[in-house]
Each structure stands twice: as structure tokens, then as C-alpha cells.
Amino acid sequence: MSEIILEVRGLRTAFHTEAGAWPAVDGVDLTVRRGEILGLVGESGSGKSVTGFSILGLIDPPGEVVSGTVLFKGQDLRKLDEESLRQLRGNRIAMIFQDPLMTLNPVLTVGEQMMEAILTHENVPTQQARERCREALAMVGIPAPDKRLNSYPHEFSGGMRQRVAIAIAMLNKPDLIICDEPTTALDVTIQGQILYRMQEICRQHNTALIWITHDLGVVAELADNVAVMYAGRIVESGPVAEVLEAPRHPYTKGLLESMPANSIPGTRLHQINGMAPSLAGRPQGCAFRPRCPYAIDRCAEEVPDVTEEGVRSFRCYVPIARETATA
Amino acid sequence: MVLFVFRRLLQSLFVLLAVSLVVFFAVYAVGDPIELLVSPEATMEDRAAMIARLGLDKPVWEQYFTFLWNALQGDMGKSFVHGVPAVELILQRMPATFELVVVAITLTVVFGIPLGLVAGLHRDDYTGRGIMAGSVLGFSLPNFWQGMMLILFFSVWLGWLPASGRGETVSVFGIPLSILTVNGWSHLIMPAINLAIGNIALVLRLTATGVYEAQTHEYVKFARAKGVRPERIVRRHILRNILIPVVTVVGMEFGSLIAYSTITETVFAWPGMGKLLIDSIYQLDRPVVVAYVMLVTLIFVIINCIVDFMYAALDPRVQLVSPSH
Amino acid sequence: MAQPTQNARARTIQPLAETPRRASILKKLRARPTVKGSVIALIVLMVLVFAAPYFAPQDPYDLTKLNLLDGRLPPFSESMDGMVYWLGTDDQGRDMLSAILYGLRISLVVGLTAVALSTALGSMAGLLAAYIGGFVDALIMRIVDFVLGFPTILVALVLLAMMGRGVDKVILALVLVQWANYARIMRSRALQERRKEYVEAAANLGFPSWRIMVFHLLPNCIAPVMVFATIQIATAIALEATLSFLGVGVPITEPSLGLLISNGFQYLLSGDYWISMFPGIALLVLILSINIVGDRLREALDPRR
Numbered sequence: 001m002s003e004i005i006l007e008v009r010g011l012r013t014a015f016h017t018e019a020g021a022w023p024a025v026d027g028v029d030l031t032v033r034r035g036e037i038l039g040l041v042g043e044s045g046s047g048k049s050v051t052g053f054s055i056l057g058l059i060d061p062p063g064e065v066v067s068g069t070v071l072f073k074g075q076d077l078r079k080l081d082e083e084s085l086r087q088l089r090g091n092r093i094a095m096i097f098q099d100p101l102m103t104l105n106p107v108l109t110v111g112e113q114m115m116e117a118i119l120t121h122e123n124v125p126t127q128q129a130r131e132r133c134r135e136a137l138a139m140v141g142i143p144a145p146d147k148r149l150n151s152y153p154h155e156f157s158g159g160m161r162q163r164v165a166i167a168i169a170m171l172n173k174p175d176l177i178i179c180d181e182p183t184t185a186l187d188v189t190i191q192g193q194i195l196y197r198m199q200e201i202c203r204q205h206n207t208a209l210i211w212i213t214h215d216l217g218v219v220a221e222l223a224d225n226v227a228v229m230y231a232g233r234i235v236e237s238g239p240v241a242e243v244l245e246a247p248r249h250p251y252t253k254g255l256l257e258s259m260p261a262n263s264i265p266g267t268r269l270h271q272i273n274g275m276a277p278s279l280a281g282r283p284q285g286c287a288f289r290p291r292c293p294y295a296i297d298r299c300a301e302e303v304p305d306v307t308e309e310g311v312r313s314f315r316c317y318v319p320i321a322r323e324t325a326t327a
Numbered sequence: 328m329v330l331f332v333f334r335r336l337l338q339s340l341f342v343l344l345a346v347s348l349v350v351f352f353a354v355y356a357v358g359d360p361i362e363l364l365v366s367p368e369a370t371m372e373d374r375a376a377m378i379a380r381l382g383l384d385k386p387v388w389e390q391y392f393t394f395l396w397n398a399l400q401g402d403m404g405k406s407f408v409h410g411v412p413a414v415e416l417i418l419q420r421m422p423a424t425f426e427l428v429v430v431a432i433t434l435t436v437v438f439g440i441p442l443g444l445v446a447g448l449h450r451d452d453y454t455g456r457g458i459m460a461g462s463v464l465g466f467s468l469p470n471f472w473q474g475m476m477l478i479l480f481f482s483v484w485l486g487w488l489p490a491s492g493r494g495e496t497v498s499v500f501g502i503p504l505s506i507l508t509v510n511g512w513s514h515l516i517m518p519a520i521n522l523a524i525g526n527i528a529l530v531l532r533l534t535a536t537g538v539y540e541a542q543t544h545e546y547v548k549f550a551r552a553k554g555v556r557p558e559r560i561v562r563r564h565i566l567r568n569i570l571i572p573v574v575t576v577v578g579m580e581f582g583s584l585i586a587y588s589t590i591t592e593t594v595f596a597w598p599g600m601g602k603l604l605i606d607s608i609y610q611l612d613r614p615v616v617v618a619y620v621m622l623v624t625l626i627f628v629i630i631n632c633i634v635d636f637m638y639a640a641l642d643p644r645v646q647l648v649s650p651s652h
Numbered sequence: 653m654a655q656p657t658q659n660a661r662a663r664t665i666q667p668l669a670e671t672p673r674r675a676s677i678l679k680k681l682r683a684r685p686t687v688k689g690s691v692i693a694l695i696v697l698m699v700l701v702f703a704a705p706y707f708a709p710q711d712p713y714d715l716t717k718l719n720l721l722d723g724r725l726p727p728f729s730e731s732m733d734g735m736v737y738w739l740g741t742d743d744q745g746r747d748m749l750s751a752i753l754y755g756l757r758i759s760l761v762v763g764l765t766a767v768a769l770s771t772a773l774g775s776m777a778g779l780l781a782a783y784i785g786g787f788v789d790a791l792i793m794r795i796v797d798f799v800l801g802f803p804t805i806l807v808a809l810v811l812l813a814m815m816g817r818g819v820d821k822v823i824l825a826l827v828l829v830q831w832a833n834y835a836r837i838m839r840s841r842a843l844q845e846r847r848k849e850y851v852e853a854a855a856n857l858g859f860p861s862w863r864i865m866v867f868h869l870l871p872n873c874i875a876p877v878m879v880f881a882t883i884q885i886a887t888a889i890a891l892e893a894t895l896s897f898l899g900v901g902v903p904i905t906e907p908s909l910g911l912l913i914s915n916g917f918q919y920l921l922s923g924d925y926w927i928s929m930f931p932g933i934a935l936l937v938l939i940l941s942i943n944i945v946g947d948r949l950r951e952a953l954d955p956r957r
Contacts, residue, residue, distance in 0.1 A: 016677045020667025058551060066671045090554035097552070102545035107567050116563075117553040168553065277664075284663045345798065350810065463947060467940040469890050471897045472913055472932035479925050490921060586803030590894060594917075605898060608813040620810060627801065 004071075005175050005208045006032040006055070011068035013047075013054045015279065021064070022279045024050045026232035028068075029306065032176065035206040037199070039219030039240065041255070042229035043276045048212045049098075051229070052178045055210075056095060057085045073175070091121045094169035098181040100161035104153035110164055111149030117171050136167040140197060159190035163197070170201060176208045183218065195222055216255055220244055228252050231277055231287035233303070238312030248312065248319040250292045286315070294318040335635060339628040346624045347398065350617055351391050398621065406615050408607070413618035417600055422502045423493055424599030427519055427591065428584045430506065434523040435530050436577060442527070443534025448561070450539050459535065465528025470587065474521040474594035481517060489514050491596035518595040522588060526580055533576055537569030544568075571638065578634035582627045690941040697938055701757045724924050740926035742915060748926060751912055752934050758908040759938065762819060763889035766826035770888075771881045773827060774834025779873070781835065782842030783865050792835065799832040808891060812900040822901050826888050837880055841873040883946035886939045893935055909935040 008030040014021035024047045032038050042048040054065050057077060070077040072093065077085065089095075097103040104113060114133040118124065124132075130149065137145035140163040153161060162182055169177050179198070183191040199222055202209050211222060219226050220240060227237040228251065236249035247253045254272035256262060263269050274291040277283065283290055289299040296318060304315040406413050442458055449455035482490035494511035496503035505511030541547065542565065550560050589601030596602070600619060607615040727740040727748075739748035781792040799807075811825040845851065846869065854864045893910030895901035902908045907915070909931045916927030 014668055014671060016671075016674055017667075018678070020669055021671050021674060022667050056552060058548060061673075061677045064671055064673050064677060066668065086551075086554050086556070088554070089552055095549075095552040097545065097549055099545065103549035105546040105550070105564050105568070107571070108563065112563075113550075116550075116555055116559065120553070120555050120559070280664070280667070282665045284665055342798065342801065463943055464940065467886065467890075467936065467943045469893050469910075469913075469932065469935055469939065471894055471910075472928070472935065475913070475917060475920055475928055476932065479920055479929070483921060483923055483925075583803050586806045589805065589809070590898070593898060604809075608809065608900065616810070616813070620806070623806065624802070631801070 002034040002036070004031060005034050005036075005073060006030065006210075007069075007071040008051075008055065009069045009071075011051065011054055011070065012066045013050050013059055014064055014066050016062040016064065019280075021066070023066070023232055024063070024279060025054060027303075028229070028232070028234050030210075030227060030234070030237075032208050032210060034175065034208055035202070036225060037202060037209040037211060037223045039223035039226040040210055040212045040229060041214065041216055041219055041226060043214055045231075045276050045278065046229045047232040048214075048229050049180050052095065052180050052210065052212050055178060056089055056093060057082075058095075087121065090117050090168075090174075091172045092175050094172070094174040094177045096162075096165045096169050096177060096179045096182045099185050100158065100165050101153070101185075103165065104161065106153055109150055109152055110156070114149070114164070114168055114171065117168050121172060132171065133167075136171050137164070139170070139201070140164070140167045141193075142167070158186050159194065162186060162190075162194055166194070166198060166201070170205070170207075173205060174207060176210070177202075178210045178212070180212045181214070182211075184213070184215075191218075198222070216244070216259055217261060228255070231282050233287065233315060234306075234313075235288065235316070236312075236314040242312060246320075248309075248314040249288075249316050250294055250318070250320065251288050253320055254291075286317070292318075294320075335632055339632060342628055343621075343624060347395060347621060348391075350620045406607075406612050408610050408612045408615075413614040414622070416615060417603065417618055417622055420598060420600045420603050422504060423597060424585060424588050424592070424601060426504060426506055426515065427522060427588055427597060427599060428581065430515060430519040431522040431526065431584055432577065432581060434519060435526045435580070438523075439527040439530030440534050440573065443531040444538055444561075444566070446531065446535035447538025447542070450535070455535075458531070462528040462531045462535075465531070466525050468524065470521065470525060471590050471594050473524065474518070474591055477517050477521055478594070488517055493598055518591045518597050521594070522584060522591045525587075526584065529580070530573065530577065534569060534573055537572060538565055541565040541568050575634050575638050578630060578637065582623075582630045585623060585626060690944040693937055693941040694945065697756065697941070698760075700753055701760055724919065724927070726924070727926050739930045740924075742912070742927045743919065748912075748930055751907065752909070752931050755907055755909040755912050755931060756934055756938065758819070758902060758906055759889050759892060759910070759935065762823055762826070762892045762902070762908065763885050766823045766830065766888045766892070767881050767885045769823070769827045770830040770884070771834050771877060774831040774836075775838045775870070775874070775877055777831065778835040778838025778840075779842055779865050779869060782839045782846055783861065783869065789839075793839070796832040796835050799829070800836070804829045804891065805894065808895055809898065809900060812895060817900065817903045819902050819906060822892055822895060825895070826891060829891075830884060830888065833880065833884070834877055837877050838873055841876055842869055845869055845872050879946070879950050882949055883943065886942040886946065889935070889942070890939055909938075 008028060011025055011028040011030075012023055013025040014023045026047070028047075028051055030038070030040075030051075040048050040051065050059070050063070053059050055070055055077065057065070057080075059065055065078065068078070072088070077088070080088075104110065111130065111133060114136070115126070115129045118129045118132060119126075133149060134145045137148055142148055142160060142163055148156075153164075156164065162185075165182065183194050186194065195218065198209070198211075201207070211219065213219060223240050225238065226240045226243050227234050228243075228249065229235070230251050236243060236247065236252045243252065244256060247256060251272070254270075257270040258272060260269060272291055277287060277290075283300070285298075285300040285302055286292070286295070286304055289295045292299065298317050304317050306313050306315055307319070401414055406416055409416060442462075446455045446458040446462075450459075478490045481488045492514060494505045494514035495508045496505045496511060497507040498504075499507070505515060547560060547564055550564055555564075585600075588597075588599060589604055591597065592599045592601040593605055600623075603615065604619045606612075607619070723741060723743050723745045725737055725741045727738060729737050729740065735747075737747050737749070739752065741747055742751065777792050777796070781789040808825045808829050811828060812821060815821040815825070851864060851868060854868050859868075892901055892908060893913070896908050896910030897914040899914065902911055904911065912931040913928045913935070916924070916929075916931070919927050
């Protein structure tokens with residue numbers, strides 16, 4: 001098996017209020033190998049984006065990464081000072097945000113924003129940097145890259161802007177790219193194109209990917225492994241095909257059943273009862289318990305520890321039996 | 328583009344016309360200058376002659392049109408008090424006022440923007456809070472009293488600076504300027520500071536809010552995620568974004584400062600347009616008052632146009648030209 | 653599927669009490685330097701102002717009480733009959749403390765009245781413009797743009813030069829200069845609110861326009877206007893002081909703080925500082941406290957926080 005690029009253990013990130021600090025991420029473990037695509041799935045409020053930012057050390061007050069280790073190629077990122085972290089960002093670990101309209105500065109040209117990603121890490125002549133940017137734009141399929149370098153963000157369409165973001169992420173050939181819902185703001189057809197492009201690029205350069213999304217369908221298409229997140233914890237993880245075919249955690253099962261693609265035409269769409277809890281309103285014990293059809297008393301008392309079964313793992317006292325197939 | 332310029336100019340013309348109407352009739356309803364200029368012992372004939380000479384006997388509307396016609400030719404009547412053309416009088420005093428305003432604006436930019444930057448970046452620190460508190464004081468101080476206290480402190484008690492008047496001037500292209508002499512500066516510095524303080528406070532706060540808000544923008548976070556150095560983030564990303572509104576405000580403040588210089592010039596006996604205005608109001612010297620308002624309106628209108636064009640040039644999202652692609 | 657064992661009174665998690673950087677983060681989160689001082693100062697000033705006739709040592713308008721020989725006495729001097737001039741006297745022998753108390757009153761009355769009237773007038777204009785729209789809107793906004801295109805000080809100056817001195821005329825000038833701001837704020841807010849459903853519902857129910865404007869729209873649009881008005885009180889007071897200083901404001905029979913300061917100007921150069929300094933300090937404290945409170949109010953009501 002290829003080497004482990006990223007290993008996160010016990011990550012806890014909290015947000016401070018006068019009343020106390022509420023953990024948005026409550027003990028998350030992740031492992032990503034070189035060239036692997038990991039899908040991090042969860043509803044809004046599950047803490048998936050916060051996980052992404054925590055890895056890169058981009059949590060600002062009133063948030064704080066409270067505990068845990070984030071080992072990147074063996075080095076604990078949490079122990080690094082800001083300057084060392086800065087040198088890694090955009091260089092060995094890149095990030096793609098959700099809304100490209102907001103993430104590109106409207107008063108600077110795209111070219112300038114691309115070149116600064118290179119020039120801040122390497123001392124290359126401007127011409128060479130520009131050339132690399134041009135190539136990167138071509139790689140993501142943007143026509144007339146030369147002219148585009150001199151254009152401003154508002155002159156691009158949504159899909160093109162996101163391609164630019166991908167191009168920027170790839171500029172320094174990073175080992176890992178964290179993608180925070182990059183296709184959520186785009187329409188479905190564009191989404192397909194972007195997914196395809198990303199997959200291609202990652203295979204080509206052996207870049208690892210953490211793809212954060214709420215859409216299981218995307219994960220099914222794109223990822224090698226999946227980690228399902230609920231209320232700040234990873235409740236299930238494993239290879240995509242296995243997890244989606246035979247989920248162990250009731251939440252994963254619920255998610256699968258509520259996908260419109262899995263419904264029987266003419267019947268009511270399946271829904272998981274209740275709503276995901278707010279940051280301060282998470283119940284004690286297993287956070288999914290109030291909505292879980294299989295819950296027992298023990299679920300209300302303690303948070304289930306991680307049970308490992310080969311390459312799969314889950315946090316549940318009443319996991320779905322292995323033999324049970326999904327509907 | 329041409330359409331935009333044309334429309335702006337038309338708007339400006341309309342404003343000028345409207346102002347001329349309002350001002351003319353407002354001022355000509357004031358008191359009776361005849362009483363002021365003609366001694367009580369004057370004979371009826373002398374009065375009649377005076378009235379005829381100054382054109383005060385014709386119906387108001389006729390006076391207005393004559394005025395408008397003359398104004399377009401640069402003649403807005405002779406000062407009742409000084410006997411010279413009003414426009415000339417004002418133009419004579421203009422360099423002094425402009426000197427004051429230019430130095431004040433420079434002070435505003437030099438102090439207001441950097442202080443605002445610091446305050447915005449350190450908003451939750453004692454530094455930032457201190458600067459913001461100071462700015463509240465800055466715009467709360469009544470301008471005229473502040474000037475008086477400056478005089479009290481630096482002239483009366485410390486004796487460092489002269490209390491009033493303008494210093495020695497040097498003629499540059501026929502325009503007397505006092506910023507080229509040391510003596511000139513000793514006279515200029517207090518009134519300029521007086522004029523600048525309220526403005527510095529305003530620009531400071533504007534910059535601070537802009538910087539603070541810019542920090543919360545996604546593109547700043549994205550730049551950090553790319554590994555861009557903090558200094559560059561401040562310089563290229565934040566500053567560039569706030570410079571646009573700040574520049575426009577500073578431009579508009581130029582006109583405002585010309586207006587507020589009336590107060591400073593009165594307190595420091597600075598021989599500028601503002602002081603002339605106040606004196607003329609007292610003396611019911613109508614032509615000068617009217618000429619002043621018209622000229623200042625003209626300046627305002629020009630400044631507004633320039634600022635509008637500058638704004639369009641600086642912000643790539645505003646398009647004056649139809650996009651070519 | 654079996655029914656889940658729902659525990660209706662589920663206990664929620666407890667927050668973390670201590671983390672490595674909680675203390676420093678909280679310190680930054682906590683409220684800004686207290687505005688308590690300003691509020692106290694304001695209350696004290698208001699009390700002083702209204703109680704002035706009762707406890708001012710001297711009635712500064714009563715000419716018979718004035719003794720020219722007591723003129724220009726520095727602070728803490730004593731008069732012939734043993735009264736202490738805490739803040740000195742002016743050239744007429746007037747006790748500065750009393751003059752300031754009465755002057756505060758005029759300043760405050762003028763400021764509050766001007767703002768109250770401007771708010772009323774401006775809000776109405778803005779509301780009308782937003783609700784009726786079309787030609788009325790265009791007309792009102794043209795006038796507003798025009799009025800706001802000029803520096804307030806100049807307009808007020810020329811207006812007062814035309815009308816002469818007097819408290820009522822000063823208030824009128826202030827209102828004419830300031831109303832446009834309120835109109836603009838009210839209009840932009842009302843335009844947003846007008847699209848909301850409750851307005852449509854009211855119209856469908858057959859309420860007459862004026863009723864909708866006053867009882868439905870107005871209460872929902874008043875907030876930003878009120879915040880602006882609080883800050884404008886300080887501006888109005890400062891403007892009146894400036895105009896009085898320049899000699900076009902209140903008449904000498906009812907001196908506001910601006911006029912007092914103006915009176916003292918000529919004596920400044922000879923070192924009799926108290927005639928101008930103390931009224932100025934009073935004015936400064938008044939304006940400053942209003943500004944601080946108003947600023948805090950604006951921050952607290954800022955929807956973005």
C-alpha cells in the first residue's frame with residue numbers, strides 16, 4: 001500500500017462563547033494515503049468544513065483547535081509555527097473553497113492571483129511563473145489562457161472560476177488537496193465536468209484528495225474511501241463500494257435510503273426523522289440516537305468508541321448486521 | 328462612455344443653474360445695503376445716484392438675468408464694499424484657502440490612512456481600541472474651539488507659533504504661496520492641523536472599518552490557504568479593496584474642507600475665501616457672497632465629476648465601456 | 653421497524669470549560685470599553701440643564717446683578733458680596749458657571765428640537781417617496797440629492813445670513829439642512845420593507861395608503877433612522893455652536909455655548925483663557941458623550957454582528 005500522507009487523530013475544534021466552548025469537531029480520525037481520494041460526507045453543521053480548515057490551521061477566533069494530532073508526512077502540523085505552516089499551504093497542501101466568486105479578489109486579475117501562489121513559495125522569474133499559470137489554465141480546460149490571465153474574476157462564469165481554483169491548487173503540485181464542497185454552487189452538468197477533470201488530474205499526478213461534500217452520489221462516483229460525519233464525529237468509514245453497499249451505521253443507511261436515486265418511483269421519498277442537532281444542542285452519548293430507529297439505552301449514556309473491522313470502522317452499539325443488504 | 332460623460336456634465340450644469348437661482352434670490356432678500364453704504368446725511372440725489380450705479384433699482388428678475396449673463400462672462404458684479412469685481416476679490420484669496428486645504432488633505436492621507444490600517448488590523452487590541460477612541464474625540468471636538476485652544480496652547484502659553492495671519496509668500500507663476508517659506512509654515516501649520524483633525528478622524532474610521540471587514544472576506548482566507556505572506560495580503564488584497572471608497576471620500580472631502588475652512592480662517596484670521604465670505608455676510612456685500620457660492624458650487628461640481636470618473640477607473644467591476652468579449 | 657426508544661428529555665452535551673487559548677479569545681470577544689461613563693455624563697448634564705435655574709449661582713441674564721468691576725476675573729475669584737466665581741467671569745462680569753449652565757440648555761434645546769423636526773420631516777418625505785414611487789419619488793430624491801450635495805455649514809450660513817439671528821431661525825436652518833439625510837435613510841429602508849408580504853396583505857385588506865404608511869411601514873423602518881438621529885443630535889449641537897460663534901446663530905440675549913466661546917475669543921490672546929475654555933469643555937463633553945453613546949448604539953444594532 002502506498003504511504004500515508006495524512007493522519008489525523010482525535011481532532012477536536014471548538015468555538016468559544018461566553019457560556020463555554022462547543023466542539024464543532026469532536027474527536028475525528030482520518031487517514032489518507034498518497035493518490036487516494038477520500039470523500040468526507042455529512043450534512044450542514046456536521047463539522048466537515050471545519051475539519052478541513054482545522055487541518056490547514058485556518059481556524060480563526062472565536063474558533064480554536066483544542067486537541068489532537070495532524071500528521072502530514074509524519075510531521076505534526078499542530079506543532080508547527082505559523083511561518084512553517086504558511087510554507088506548506090498552497091505548496092504541499094492546497095485547498096479549494098466552496099464559492100469561487102467569494103474566494104477570488106474582485107479587484108485583482110486572475111493572473112496576479114495565480115502567480116502569487118507560485119511566487120510566494122519559489123523564487124522564479126515572473127515570465128516562468130506566468131508560463132506555469134498558462135499551462136495550469138490549459139490543463140483545466142480553459143480556452144485562451146493568455147487573455148484569461150489578464151481578466152478579472154467577475155468576467156468568468158461560475159464553472160470557469162472553479163476551474164481556475166483547481167488550477168491554482170495544482171500549481172505547486174501538492175501532495176494533498178482539500179476540496180470544500182467545490183461543486184455545490186454549480187449546476188449539475190458543470191459539476192460532472194469538474195468531477196471528471198479533478199479525478200483525471202489526481203490520477204495523473206498521484207495527488208491525494210479529501211473531497212468534502214453532503215452529496216453521497218458525488219462520493220460514489222469519485223472517491224476511493226468514504227468517511228461519514230455526523231455532529232462532529234466520524235460515524236463510519238471505509239472503502240466506498242463496501243460502505244455504500246452494506247453500511248454498518250444507521251445514519252449511513254438512512255442517508256443512502258434518502259437519496260432520490262435509491263427511491264422507488266411513485267412512493268414517498270424516504271427521510272430520516274428529526275433534524276441534525278445544533279452545535280450547542282448535541283445530545284449526550286451518541287449524537288444520532290434521537291433519530292435512530294435502533295437505539296438502545298446504552299446509546300444515551302456513552303459515546304460509542306470506534307469499532308474496527310478490517311478496513312472499515314464505525315461508531316455504533318447496534319450496527320446493522322453484515323448480512324443485511326440495503327433496500 | 329461618451330453618454331456617461333455627457334449625462335454627468337448635463338447634471339452638473341443643472342445643479343449650477345439651480346444654485347444660482349436659489350442663491351441669488353436668497354441673498355437679495357437680505358437687508359438693505361443701501362443703508363450700509365450710504366451715509367445718513369447723503370442727499371436724495373446721492374442716494375439715487377448710488378442706487379443707479381449699483382443697479383439696485385431694477386426689478387429683481389431683470390437683476391437676475393443680468394447677473395446670469397454677466398456671470399457667464401466671468402463678471403459677477405463689483406463688491407459693494409471694496410469696489411473691485413467680486414470674482415477678482417475671491418480669486419485673489421483663493422490661493423490662501425487652497426494652500427490650507429491641500430496641506431490639510433495631505434495630513435489627512437498621511438495620518439488617517441495608516442492609523443486606520445493599524446486600527447482595523449488590531450481592532451480587538453488596546454492599540455486599535457485606543458486609536459478608535461481617539462478618533463471619536465477627533466470628530467467630536469468643535470472645530471472653532473479646537474482652533475482657539477491650539478492658539479492658546481501654542482501661541483499664548485508656549486509662544487512657539489504665531490497666533491494668526493499668513494506668513495511670508497513666494498510668488499510661483501504669479502501665485503503667492505506661503506508653503507515655500509519657513510515663516511510661511513509657522514503660520515500655516517496650526518490652521519492646517521485644525522482643519523485636518525476632524526477629517527483625519529473620519530478617514531481613519533472609514534479605513535479601519537474597511538480593513539476590518541476586508542479581513543473577514545473569503546478571499547483573504549483563500550489567500551492564506553495559498554500560503555501568501557501576511558504583508559502581501561494586507562498590501563495587495565486588503566488595501567487595494569478599501570482604497571476605492573477611501574479615495575472617493577478623500578476626494579469629496581476636498582470640497583467639504585473648502586467649506587469648513589471658513590471657520591478655521593475666521594479663528595486664525597487667515598486671509599482666504601472663507602474669511603472673505605464671513606466678512607461679506609456681515610457687511611451685506613451681496614455680490615461677493617453670491618460670487619463665492621457660485622464659485623464654490625462650481626468647484627464642488629467639478630470635484631464630484633472627477634471623483635465619479637476616478638471611481639469608475641479604479642473599480643474594475645464598474646464598466647464605462649461595453650465589454651469587448 | 654420497531655419504534656425508537658425516544659427519550660423526550662434528552663440531556664445535551666456540556667460545553668468545554670477550559671481550552672488552551674480560551675482566556676485570550678474571550679478577552680477579545682468581550683464588550684468594548686464601557687460607555688457607562690458617557691451615559692452618566694449625559695445624565696448629569698441633562699439634570700444640570702433642567703435644574704439650572706434652581707441652582708446656578710447667578711442668573712446670567714439679569715443685568716442688574718452684573719457688576720462690570722467683576723469683569724474678567726479668573727476662576728475661584730470672589731465677588732464683592734462673597735460669592736465665589738468658580739469658573740471666573742466674562743467681560744460683563746457674568747459668572748461663567750451660570751452662563752455655561754444656561755448655555756447648555758439652549759444648545760441642548762436647539763439640538764433636540766432640530767433633530768426631532770428633521771426626523772419627522774425627513775421620514776415623511778422618505779416614506780412618501782418610497783411608498784408612492786414614480787414621479788413623487790423622483791422629485792423628492794432630486795431635491796434630497798441637491799440638498800445633500802452641499803456642505804451643511806455653507807448652506808446654513810447663507811440661510812441664516814438671509815433670515816437673521818434668533819433661536820427659531822437657527823432651528824429652521826438646521827432642519828432645512830439636515831432633513832434630507834433622514835429622507836434618504838427612510839426611503840432606502842422603506843423600499844426594502846415595501847416588498848414584504850405584510851404590506852401587500854394590508855393593501856389587500858383595503859387599508860388606505862396613509863394608514864399603511866404610518867401604522868405598518870413606519871414602525872418597521874424607524875430603527876435606522878433613530879440610530880442616525882441620535883448621532884445627529886451631536887452634529888446639530890455642534891453646528892449651532894459653530895453658527896453662533898460665527899455670529900449668525902442665536903442672539904446675544906440667549907447665549908448658547910457657541911456664543912459664549914465667541915465672546916471670549918478676543919480675550920484669549922491676553923491670557924484670559926477661562927472665558928472661552930470652559931464653555932468649550934462643556935460643549936465637548938456634551939458632544940462627546942452623545943457621540944459615544946450613539947456610536948455604541950449603532951454598533952449594537954448593526955445587523956451584521
